[in-house]
Amino acid sequence: MLLLNGHLRPTAALSLPNRGFTFGDGFFETLIFAGGRLHFGAHHFARMQAAAAALYLELPKALASAEQLEQGMGHLAAANELTAARVRLHIWRAGGGLYTPETSSVEWLATAAPFVPNEAPIARAAFALGTHAIYSPLSFCKGPQAWLYVRASREREQRGVDELVLLSADGYVAETTSAAIFWVKDKQLYTPALTTGCVAGVHRADLLARASSLGIPAHEVLATPDQLLQAEAVFTANVAGWRLIAQLQEHPYAPEHAAVLTQLLAGR
Template identity: 60%
Template sequence: MQDSEAFGLKLPNRGLAFGDGFFETLIFTENRLRLAADHCQRMQQAAAALYLKLPEPLATPEALESTLAELAAANNLPAARLRLQLWRASGGRYTPLTESAEWLATAESFVADDSPISKVDFALKTHSIYSPLSFCKGPQAWLYVRTAHERQQRGLDEIILCDAAGYVAEAGAAAIFWMKEEVLFTPSLASGCVAGVRRAQVLRAAQAQGIACREGLYSAQDLLAADAAFTANVAAVREVQQIGNVVYKRLSNCLSDLRAC
């Protein structure tokens, strides 16, 4: 463990130079790492896609939880939002010389926010882009920076990304779900959305309750025609009250069950 002021980054750094790596956002609360197995699986997939080898302290759900629990404890954080950044060790230009990865984990205080989202609209300046790496976090982070800037400039509480063909992909930093005639819908990964760990958990929870689930390519009109909608990421599941001028029904009882993890 190092104090942030004493931390120095070895250069050259392939993460800075080429974006040769990925990151993961995790929540530690109630003495456990939320969805540790899902996080580890996505990290393993991301590492494989980038031809990287996960370091031993992060390579299994048990090791990952132990490593990050130690970080939370060292920072006296009973509830922590954690960021795990991985990048390839130095050497080479576009062609890498190693599959070894270096990593950095940071922690900050976490306070849950499950409050409803009232002012939502579709992004006008940026669209999602499908790629072999769009399922993980990092390679296309600039998309979300642009989208967050637009959300801020337009005074929105949340913003919805579509792909270039107009199919709904995700919210600015969360998966998007909606209910229509008692069926749960969410965009497929083909839209360019992140394969969120909470997205997977919501689908599992819905299926366990006997709710029919559909993943696919859906237009903005499909979302606007829904009965109800909500967003989901590792930090929270939040009800969407309105997109543009469309007002949705309440989903309180259903959301209570889907928030369990």
């Protein structure tokens, strides 16, 4: 079962013209509904509000609050008999038009699949060579720029590594192929600034808030690859969980020496 504009259906036929298909005029969210709740629900809703504002879209009533978002995704998970669901929520502008749209109203589609967490360490990572992050007024949200991550993921496969770290056009650390990147140095937490073109991940937002509540200095920075290699521990974080990086390029990490990381993990 899926949700099309708030209605449960076994299948869906999308009407044409479809601005999401023709112009990428919209965005998407990947959400986890498990344990009877929507993980990072408030952060998802905040990013959806920001993305809608940036694209001059109006969120529908069914998605007008974090509570309604959680209720709808829970309804979808239950309809698919899933206790742990990975939900893909697509939102696109309704109507036609060319570059100038005819309306700010939207259509939306949510689909669900079983969620299987994976927090196994990343054995080998490397810096991407063929793709870099691109900053724009919309790079903070998930949308048509996803082709960057598709391209980077193909490079990862071709190079035979487990993850790639993308750099910005200026050569600063930005993110990985599917997650935010964090590192620990001298009892402080670091992550790339949004100006690198990285996505404003919901787990990223949660970690920064958690660090603040624990009194751990946390910084959003412009960092060079060398600075990442000099860290005590490096890990990725997305809606699906945390993953430690065991080795980047030829440099191994020893995360047991990073007390800050231990605090953050214990606070989950």
